[in-house]
Amino acid sequence: MTSCSGYAVPFGSVIQILILTGTRQSELLEAEWSELDLGGRMWRIPRACSKTDVAHLVPPPGLACGIIEGPRIGNPPSALLFTTAGSAPFSGVPKVHNR
Secondary structure: OOOEOOEOOOHHHHHHHHHHHOOOHHHHHOOEHHHEEOOOOEEEEOHHHOOOOOOEEEOOOHHHHHHHOOOOOOOOOOOEOOOOOOOOOOOOHHHHHHO
């Protein structure tokens, strides 16, 4: 994963993917690896994670896939796409937004 404008991973990566995909912050921060098909470039956002209560597909652009691919956190690796502890969704994005 890369960083964005000097922000450490995963902060910069989260912001970049939000911009590239146009998804809601909660959809990305609650995303699990099982929802992604990077080879087929498809992200299935489950109904339970959608504000509209409707599951939908997001085709992440190649740049987003490149940012997502990288080392997974935790031992064993976390099911969560973005996490700092391995067991809980990543948080702290509002602090970065404010900066």
